[in-house]
Amino acid sequence: MREPYIGYVVSRLPDTSRDLTDLAPVAAHLDYLVSIGMNPTMIARSAGVTLRTVQRVLAREYAHTRRSHGAALLAVTPRPHRQQALVLSYGVVRRLEGLAVMGWSGRVIGEKAGITHRCLLSMRNEGAACTWNVHVQMDAAYQRLSHLDGGNTRTKRWAAAQGFTHPMLWDDIDDYDEVPSVPKPDSRAAFWDEYEHFRGFGWDDRRIAEALGMQLETFQARVRRNSEVAA
Secondary structure (H helix, E strand, C coil): CCCCCCCCCCCCCCCCHHHEEEHHHHHHHHHHHHHCCCCHHHHHHHHCCCHHHHHHHHCCCCCEEEHHHHHHHHCCCCCCCHHHCEEECHHHHHHHHHHHHCCCCHHHHHHHHCCCHHHHHHCCCCCCEEEHHHHHHHHHHHHHHCCCCCCCHHHHHHHHHHCCCCHHHCCCCCCCCCCCCCCCCCCHHHHHHHHHHHHCCCCCHHHHHHHCCCCHHHHHHHHHHHHHHHC
């Protein structure tokens, strides 16, 4: 017989039901990251959770996950992160392409960055990865060279033919989802805005024309037309 002073049996464990969140949006986000080349280890390192946690979310082992884990995983982006060890190489590729626009050949870029040419070539595949150190080395070289003329006209012609993005057209080169804004050929206002923007850096007509992917003669003719309209 239970004495009057003895209460009913209750659990001494904390109620964690309120600390759970729906797994579906978290799993969908991780599916996207995996689809663009990130592996579970890269995701786990970036989020600061265990590899097993990521694997369980991807496998949909449960209908819910801890709210803190869900928030950390949803905050993971493709952006290279030093905790990852291996990072997606799109940032390196964008920098390579931008330097090519400026006339820097792949071999010279490799020498300046301290990265082998073979290593740079391997990163051009979609979804490829590289080490964090390679990303840092490439960024350092990019910061030094992206505003300088590399002088290789053959590389410039190749970059123009490939439609590579000029370094000045990136707002955040490591934002995976950014689409650089390039003025439309039929937009007089947009063209003039870009012209004034690059002229503010002290660039001459040739450099601005290259940045806009135009032949020098075509560019100068367009500047004259815009000047006549403005007058």
